Amino acid sequence: MTAVGVDVTLDSGVVRGRLxxxxxxxRGIPYAAPPVGTLRLRAPEPVPAWTGVRxxxxxxxxxxxxxxxxxxxxxxxxxxxxxxxxxxPRPVMVFIHGGAHTSGTTANPLFSGAALVRRGxxxxxxxxxxxxxxxxxxxxxxxxxxxxxxxxxxxxxxxAALEWVRRNIAAFxxxxxxxxxxxxxxxxxxxxxxxxxxxxxxxxxxxxxQSPPPATSNxxxxxxxxxxxxxxLAGVAHRDAADFLATADPGRLVRVATTLSxxxxxxxxGVRPFAPVADGDLLPEHPLNAFEAGxxxxxxxxxxxNAQEGRIFPRLLDILPTDPARIEKMFExxxxxxxxxxxxxxxxxxxxxxxxxxxxxxxxxxxxxxxxHAHTRHSDTYMYRYDFAPRLLQLVGLGAxxxxxxxxxxxARDLTIRTLTALGGRRGLRAVTDTVQxxxxxxxxxxxxRDGWPRYSLEHRDTLIIDDVxxxxxxxxxxxxxxxxxxxxxx
Numbered sequence: 001m002t003a004v005g006v007d008v009t010l011d012s013g014v015v016r017g018r019l020x021x022x023x024x025x026x027r028g029i030p031y032a033a034p035p036v037g038t039l040r041l042r043a044p045e046p047v048p049a050w051t052g053v054r055x056x057x058x059x060x061x062x063x064x065x066x067x068x069x070x071x072x073x074x075x076x077x078x079x080x081x082x083x084x085x086x087x088x089p090r091p092v093m094v095f096i097h098g099g100a101h102t103s104g105t106t107a108n109p110l111f112s113g114a115a116l117v118r119r120g121x122x123x124x125x126x127x128x129x130x131x132x133x134x135x136x137x138x139x140x141x142x143x144x145x146x147x148x149x150x151x152x153x154x155x156x157x158x159x160a161a162l163e164w165v166r167r168n169i170a171a172f173x174x175x176x177x178x179x180x181x182x183x184x185x186x187x188x189x190x191x192x193x194x195x196x197x198x199x200x201x202x203x204x205x206x207x208x209x210q211s212p213p214p215a216t217s218n219x220x221x222x223x224x225x226x227x228x229x230x231x232x233l234a235g236v237a238h239r240d241a242a243d244f245l246a247t248a249d250p251g252r253l254v255r256v257a258t259t260l261s262x263x264x265x266x267x268x269x270g271v272r273p274f275a276p277v278a279d280g281d282l283l284p285e286h287p288l289n290a291f292e293a294g295x296x297x298x299x300x301x302x303x304x305x306n307a308q309e310g311r312i313f314p315r316l317l318d319i320l321p322t323d324p325a326r327i328e329k330m331f332e333x334x335x336x337x338x339x340x341x342x343x344x345x346x347x348x349x350x351x352x353x354x355x356x357x358x359x360x361x362x363x364x365x366x367x368x369x370x371x372x373h374a375h376t377r378h379s380d381t382y383m384y385r386y387d388f389a390p391r392l393l394q395l396v397g398l399g400a401x402x403x404x405x406x407x408x409x410x411x412a413r414d415l416t417i418r419t420l421t422a423l424g425g426r427r428g429l430r431a432v433t434d435t436v437q438x439x440x441x442x443x444x445x446x447x448x449x450r451d452g453w454p455r456y457s458l459e460h461r462d463t464l465i466i467d468d469v470x471x472x473x474x475x476x477x478x479x480x481x482x483x484x485x486x487x488x489x490x491x
Contacts, residue, residue, distance in 0.1 A: 158194060205300075302449065435470055
C-alpha cells in the first residue's frame with residue numbers, strides 16, 4: 001500500500017507524517033531546539049517555529065554514542081496513532097528507552113509501538129534524549145561567565161518532551177490528561193526519577209517502570225567526582241575545561257565516556273557515572289529518599305524486575321557488580337554481618353551465576369522493592385516479576401535476564417524472536433505477550449491492570465509472576481528480601 005501524507009498542526013508549525021494501512025505515524029518531530037553550539041550542555045530551549053510543512057517520515061538521529069552514528073541534534077520524538085477516528089481522546093503511552101544513559105534510540109524496530117496501538121487503541125510516543133557526557137555528567141564546576149553549564153540535561157530533555165506532549169498530543173487524538181509514562185532499564189530509572197521531580201508534576205497520570213535501577217542516581221559530591229575524572233581521562237586541565245567541553249568533537253566525548261564507564265564499574269561498584277543527579281533543584285533529593293519520605297508524585301504505578309536481571313551484563317555490558325571482586329568492594333563500608341547475610345542468600349556464591357544474580361538484584365530488584373514498599377503506603381502499586389525464559393535462554397544460563405521483557409511488551413515478531421524460540425517457547429511467548437500487553441494497556445486506559453493482579457501491600461506483598469502460566473505469589477523470595485534489609489546504597 002502506498003503511504004499517504006497526513007498533516008498535523010503543532011504549536012511550532014505543521015508536520016507531515018504518513019498513513020500506512022491502519023496506522024498514522026510521524027517521526028523525527030523536534031520537541032526542543034537543537035542542543036548545539038551555545039546550547040551544548042544547557043537546559044533545552046523551545047523549538048524555533050518553522051514555516052511551511054515539515055517532513056516527519058524519518059526518525060531523527062540518536063544522541064552521540066558508542067557503536068552507533070549519532071548527532072547532537074537529537075531532541076526529537078515519534079508519534080503513532082490509529083487511523084480510525086475516535087469519538088473521544090485516546091489514552092497516551094510515552095516510552096523512554098533504556099541503554100545505561102549512554103546508548104539507545106527510538107529508531108530501534110522493537111520500539112515501533114505498532115502492536116500496542118493496534119491492540120490498545122492508544123496514541124504512542126517515543127522520545128530521544130541526550131546521553132552520556134552530554135546528558136548525564138555534572139560539569140557546573142567548570143562553568144564560566146561566557147560558558148555556563150547546566151545539570152540533569154537528559155532528565156530536562158524528558159521533561160521538555162512531556163511538556164510537548166501536554167501541549168500537542170490532542171492534535172493526534174490523544175488525551176493530555178491521560179498519559180502513561182513507561183520505560184525499561186535506564187528508561188525506567190527516568191520514570192522513577194521523574195516521579196520525584198517537582199517540574200514533572202501533572203505531566204503524566206500513571207507510570208510503568210520495567211527493571212529500574214533507582215539507586216544509581218548520584219549525589220552532588222559523587223557527581224562532581226565523576227566530572228573531574230572525565231576531564232582527567234580526557235587530559236584536560238581545569239583552566240581549559242570550559243573551552244574543551246564547549247568545542248570538543250562529540251566522538252571524543254563518547255570515547256572518554258566509555259573509558260569512564262568501564263573504570264567506574266570497578267571503582268564504585270553498584271553506582272554509575274552517567275545517571276541523574278540529586279542537585280537540590282530540579283531533583284531535590286535522591287529518588288530513594290524521596291520515596292521513603294513520601295514526596296514522590298502520587299500516581300498509580302506498575303513496577304517490577306526480571307528473575308535473572310544480572311546474567312546478561314558480564315557478557316554484553318560489564319558495568320554491574322557481578323563478580324566477587326566488585327561485590328567485595330561494594331560491601332567495603334557495609335557491616336560485615338549484613339554483607340555475609342546477603343551473600344548467604346545466594347547459594348553457589350562466588351559462582352558466576354550466583355554473583356551475577358546478586359549484582360542484578362542490588363542494582364534492580366532490591367531498590368525497586370524499596371520504591372514499591374514506600375509508594376504503596378499512599379498510591380495504588382502493582383508489583384511483578386518476569387520469569388519467562390524460552391528453552392534457549394535457559395540452556396545458555398541467562399534465564400529471564402535483563403531486557404527480555406521488552407519482547408512481549410512490544411509484541412515483536414522478527415528474527416530475534418525466531419532465534420530466541422528456536423528450541424521451543426513460541427507458544428509460551430504468545431501467552432506472555434497477551435498477558436503483558438493486556439495488563440499494560442488496561443493500566444494505560446484507567447490506572448488498573450486486568451483482573452487477577454492484586455494491588456501490592458506491605459501486609460501481603462502480592463506479586464504477579466509473569467510466565468507462560470502466570471500466578472500471584474505472596475512475598476516471593478522473602479528470605480532474600482529480608483537478607484538485604486538495612487543495606488544502604490552509596491550516593
